[in-house]
Amino acid sequence: MTRDGDRPRPEEKQRGPVVLRREHRIEPTTTDQRLLDSRGPSDWVHTDPWRVLRIQAEFVEGFGALAELPRAVTVFGSARTPRDHAEYALGRALGAALADAGFAVITGGGPGTMEAANRGCSEAGGLSVGLGIELPFEQGLNDWVDVGINFRYFFARKTMFVKYSQAFVCLPGGFGTLDELFEALTLVQTKKVTKFPVVLLGEEYWGGLYDWIVRTVVASGKISEKDLGLIHLTDEIDDAVKVVHEAYRAWEETH
Template identity: 75%
Template sequence: MSTDAADPEVASSRKSTPKYRGPIMFRRDRKDGLGTADQNLLDRHEPSDWVHTDPWRVLRIQAEFVEGFGALAEVPRAVAVFGSARTPVEHPEYEAGRAIGAALARSGFAVITGGGPGAMEAVNRGASEAGGYSIGLGIELPFEQSLNDWVDLGINFRYFFARKTMFVKYSQAFVCLPGGFGTLDELFEALTLVQTRKITRFPIILFGTRYWAGLVDWLRDSLGASGKISPGDLNLLHVTDSVEEIVEIVTAAVESGGARDALGTEDQW
């Protein structure tokens, strides 16, 4: 019997957080120096490199859409929930995410998150513990991040734009817990799609009135006051601290077939 397994240093050296390139996993020295597919697509500045590589990359992009559509085609009605990957397990926001995931699951909705740690894990965990359908759409990043253990159906994407399409196409609503740039990215993309009527029945809900208050004030007092958005655009958002209200808003919008009427009036601002 080899003594390597009994050596803590050797055992520790064999443990390594994986890095993903799409569905392919790398560990240890195999992951060193790997860029992401998005980096390779967007950051290459060689004069002629794109001529030889980009046409073939289209096939990989096409495959990513095909895989995503195939995996999610039979998913029941679902709600996408976003939030910070940095939320600690002991934080109240983690418990809120867990409660939201469970409440949506008990109301018959699958949950779709980014599949990572923090708030995303909390939502997946809540849905899974409640017996619901817990989905994670991961993304290849320069730093290591794998799908959390509470994901029932997981897909690792190479390209952000393919992943974003899956969130919008297979969700009935977006819920944003406190988060950073990634959460804001999804939030404003959803707002733009609804504002421009690319999608029509889509509640967008911010959970945590205190956290989002500064952003809401800026939207109203800067964008709204200067005419950069229409007054009615503020009604595309609903801000709440109530898990029950999230479920009510989403359910009402789905049952009525319309999102705007379910989101309240300017009085809430």
């Protein structure tokens, strides 16, 4: 058989939805045979097609576990905060205040400030959630997590933080906290999510960053003046909870 009038049609093999032609079609075994015949090498678990299934599984597990979560606030902060530090006490008090206000608390599930927020929420009778991540230097979920999920992939975990939260509150933290902070601001600025406040709790720690945004980023026209309204800088837990409440009421009015 010819194609385009005179060119011979190449021999082909179908592998599911994939078409293999010419030398690329050579396969000594079928997919079913490779599945059932023998164990073989384990390299396949590290291939990109298999990663897609793992990623899909993480989304399915996350959506399934969190689908019936009540209104919630995600709290970010450093995993390196000692338990005797004032920032740990602040995180614990914030977790309790959010629980008293009727919000579940979601954290990255690790130690430090994350543990503090989970602990404060749990001690106050709230629902404490931890979304952990596979890292070489963190030791699983903290003991104050009531509902916990461990993720391999940051982007699957990030989706859960945003999808199941009504607000982010950022306590002093490092690169991980900064990453989540700016991603949240970008999503709100571009209206990928709406009615989603971002609170920076701790003026001494966050004040320099906020000033730089005002004096450099806004002043040079990289963001607009109104974008500053996406950031709420405060030292007071009551102020943070008030911002969350007001945003949640505004969200309810549109749903």
